[in-house]
Amino acid sequence: MGSFLHRHPRLxxxxxxAPGVFWLALFFLVPLGFLAYQSLQSGIFxxxxxxxxxxxxxxxxxxxxxxxxxxFLYAGIATVACLVLAYPLVYWIAFRxxxxxxxxxxxxxxxxxVTYLIRTLAWLNILADEGPVVGALRGLHxxxxxxxxxxxxxAVVAGxxxxxxxxxxxxxxxxxxxxxARLLEAAKDLYASPTQAFLRVTLPLSAPxxxxxxxxxxxxxxxxxxxxxxxxxxxxxxxxxxxxxKFLESLDYPTAASLSFILMAAILVALLVYARIVGSExxxx
Amino acid sequence: xxxxxxxALTVYALLAVAYLMLPIxxxxxxxxxxxxxxxxxxxxxxxxxxxxxxxxVLGLRDAVLTSLLIGLLATVVATALGTLIALAIVRHDFxxxxxxxxxxxxxMSTPEIVLGASLLTLFLNMTSVFQLGFWTIFIAHVMFVVSxxxxxxxxxxxxxxxxxxEAAMDLGADEWTTFRKVTLxxxxxxxxxxxxxxxxLSIDDFVITYFVAGSEQTFPVFVWGIARVAxxxxxxxxxxxxxxxxxxxxxxxxxxxxxxxxxxxGSPATSGV
Numbered sequence: 001m002g003s004f005l006h007r008h009p010r011l012x013x014x015x016x017x018a019p020g021v022f023w024l025a026l027f028f029l030v031p032l033g034f035l036a037y038q039s040l041q042s043g044i045f046x047x048x049x050x051x052x053x054x055x056x057x058x059x060x061x062x063x064x065x066x067x068x069x070x071x072f073l074y075a076g077i078a079t080v081a082c083l084v085l086a087y088p089l090v091y092w093i094a095f096r097x098x099x100x101x102x103x104x105x106x107x108x109x110x111x112x113x114v115t116y117l118i119r120t121l122a123w124l125n126i127l128a129d130e131g132p133v134v135g136a137l138r139g140l141h142x143x144x145x146x147x148x149x150x151x152x153x154x155a156v157v158a159g160x161x162x163x164x165x166x167x168x169x170x171x172x173x174x175x176x177x178x179x180x181a182r183l184l185e186a187a188k189d190l191y192a193s194p195t196q197a198f199l200r201v202t203l204p205l206s207a208p209x210x211x212x213x214x215x216x217x218x219x220x221x222x223x224x225x226x227x228x229x230x231x232x233x234x235x236x237x238x239x240x241x242x243x244x245x246k247f248l249e250s251l252d253y254p255t256a257a258s259l260s261f262i263l264m265a266a267i268l269v270a271l272l273v274y275a276r277i278v279g280s281e282x283x284x285x
Numbered sequence: 286x287x288x289x290x291x292x293a294l295t296v297y298a299l300l301a302v303a304y305l306m307l308p309i310x311x312x313x314x315x316x317x318x319x320x321x322x323x324x325x326x327x328x329x330x331x332x333x334x335x336x337x338x339x340x341x342v343l344g345l346r347d348a349v350l351t352s353l354l355i356g357l358l359a360t361v362v363a364t365a366l367g368t369l370i371a372l373a374i375v376r377h378d379f380x381x382x383x384x385x386x387x388x389x390x391x392x393m394s395t396p397e398i399v400l401g402a403s404l405l406t407l408f409l410n411m412t413s414v415f416q417l418g419f420w421t422i423f424i425a426h427v428m429f430v431v432s433x434x435x436x437x438x439x440x441x442x443x444x445x446x447x448x449x450x451e452a453a454m455d456l457g458a459d460e461w462t463t464f465r466k467v468t469l470x471x472x473x474x475x476x477x478x479x480x481x482x483x484x485x486l487s488i489d490d491f492v493i494t495y496f497v498a499g500s501e502q503t504f505p506v507f508v509w510g511i512a513r514v515a516x517x518x519x520x521x522x523x524x525x526x527x528x529x530x531x532x533x534x535x536x537x538x539x540x541x542x543x544x545x546x547x548x549x550x551g552s553p554a555t556s557g558v
Contacts, residue, residue: 013377017385020366020431027428028392031403038406085301092298102539106532107302113531114309115489117508118524121516122308125315128326165305215394223396226491230512240398247402247496253409260402267396 039257048254056258064242064259068266071238074153074228075221078160082168082217083210085161090169091202094176108169116163120230123159124150127231156236159227164220168213175209176202211278215271222267239263309528316521323515335518339526342519348507349523351419355503356487359426364480366427367434368472374435375442393432400429401496408497417499425497426490430483437482441475485531 039056041048061068093104111119126133127149137143149155179202187197225240239259246256315325319332340346374385392400404425408415415421449471453463491505498506508520 010379013373013379013382016369016373016377020370020435021385021388023366023427024388024392024431027404027407027424028400029388031400031407034406034410035399035403038410085304088294089298089301092294096295097298102542104298104302106535106539107305109535110309110528110532111305112485112489113528113535114312115491115505115508115524115527117491117505117512118312118520119308121508121512122311122315125311125326126307130327162304162308219394219396223398225398240396243398243402244495247405253406256402257406260399263396264399 035257035260038253039261041254045251045253053254056254057262060255060258061262064239067237067239067242068262070236071222071224071240071263072266072270074157074160074236074238075218075224077157078164078221079168079214079217081157081161082165083172083213086165086169086172086213090172090176094173094179095181105173108166108173111162112166117226117230120159120163120226123155123162123231127155127158150231151233151236153232153236155231156227156238159231160221160224163224163227164217167216167220171212171216172206172209175206175212179205207278214274218270219267222270223263312521312528313525316518316525318518318521320518325516325518325521335522339519339522342511342517344502344507345519345523348502348504351502352488352504355419355422355426356484359423359430359487360480360483363427363430363483364434364476367431367479367483368438368476370431371435371438371442372468375439375445389432389435392429393436397429397490397492398496401425401493404428404493405496417497418501421497421499422494422501422503425493426487429490429493430486433482433486434476434479437479438472438475441472445471481534488527 037050038048040050040053042051042053042056043049089108093101093108097104114122125131128134129148129150134143134147134149137149138145138147143149183201183205184197187201192200222238223240225238225244228236228238228241229244239262243256243259243263246252246259314328316335317331317333318325318328319330319334321327321329370385370389373379374382374389404421408417408421415424450463450467453467454460458466489505490503491509494503495506495509502510504523508516511517511520
């Protein structure tokens with residue numbers, strides 16, 4: 001083998017790539033092709049036929065527009081909530097935590113060590129009608145006597161926010177941690193107030209982290225169905241719930257497949273819009 | 286006032302950490318609960334019984350074992366495949382390198398539900414080759430873990446001293462021997478980190494697994510099924526055990542890094558500079 005590679009050194013990278021790329025091609029790209037094929041089929045389970053049925057897409061879009069819009073709304077709110085909640089914490093870890101940095105980073109990733117479904121179920125305990133949070137809010141009259149937190153939009157968005165928080169916090173940390181402290185000293189020497197120094201130095205320098213965190217949070221959040229299923233009701237259903245139910249319960253594969261593509265396309269459009277906004281802000285700022 | 290202002294951020298950080306830890310504390314706490322009825326929502330009484338009889342719930346033990354086995358197998362295969370891809374991408378300049386990079390990046394940026402759905406369509410359209418179950422879960426897990434392995438190993442390979450390998454070759458080692466005796470040992474920490482990450486991802490995955498599992502049950506799939514009825518405290522026991530194990534590994538890693546950093550600071554080679 002060694003001598004073969006000596007004679008054909010150019011083949012080495014391809015041989016290294018072959019097994020992994022083969023796996024990804026066969027079990028990532030080819031399935032997407034099958035999904036496209038399925039999305040253009042018509043008929044009744046199990047006898048679906050390929051008929052270039054483009055109406056699957058328009059029908060799915062008009063039947064489930066509500067869930068689609070809701071997914072993006074929830075994912076958007078949760079992403080902003082993650083950013084607002086994570087930024088001060090991560091800022092503190094990067095600039096004030098000193099020797100405790102690694103420990104606090106561990107606190108941020110710790111939720112990942114509890115199975116996704118189980119940490120979502122834990123919010124069932126916390127937000128339960130007979131639980132302490134609802135009790136306290138009722139006592140303070142912030143919630144009606146029979147008011148609930150579970151089975152509300154709040155519960156679903158809060159669940160998504162909690163579950164994807166580390167995806168926002170970690171890239172933010174990486175970008176804040178790389179900031180050269182001397183730049184902040186320079187700002188101070190040039191009579192910048194702490195607020196000015198933050199707005200003119202820290203915030204712009206952490207922009208890559210904000211962008212990366214936003215993407216890493218928004219994409220999985222838009223496709224999520226677990227929070228809506230466990231913490232919400234059918235009125236909080238997201239597009240993921242519909243795809244999941246169509247695929248695994250009503251076995252309506254063509255609709256489910258076209259909805260999957262609509263989700264991907266919608267995410268892509270959202271990313272392009274986001275890229276435009278981020279880009280233009282950089283230009284004007 | 287200024288005291289409040291100075292410490293406001295610290296107070297916020299501690300509150301935020303409390304928020305992050307709250308559900309974890311609840312999971313662990315309720316693993317010691319002795320629920321009155323079927324529902325483990327309200328705190329009743331402290332008991333160790335759930336821990337000593339963790340597998341008293343039908344199907345739980347099998348689901349946990351399946352999760353562990355798939356996690357191990359998928360991690361080993363994905364770590365091997367991912368390391369080779371990382372070597373090719375970092376070490377070699379070849380036609381199609383950009384495409385390979387994109388192919389690795391794409392699965393990570395596709396929503397899990399789409400990955401699961403597309404794999405299911407493949408398997409359903411080729412039932413003569415694939416029967417939903419253990420092996421389809423394995424295939425899916427290798428697929429989504431590979432990308433994470435590539436990213437992890439790549440990060441390490443980029444800051445890698447190639448002189449050591451050149452020295453080995455100069456001393457007459459052929460490529461294979463150099464790879465085995467020099468490259469692989471140097472890569473081992475990155476591969477271990479990638480494998481741990483992959484194992485964690487595999488054990489935790491629900492969405493993709495749920496699509497391709499058929500009637501096979503991993504631990505998350507089992508939890509999903511039982512969540513529609515009533516979650517027994519034993520599920521909290523398994524989750525708590527996984528959490529404590531992972532935390533111990535992570536803490537050991539933090540400590541090890543801390544000591545390595547200290548040793549580096551103390552060593553004459555660097556302190557002399």
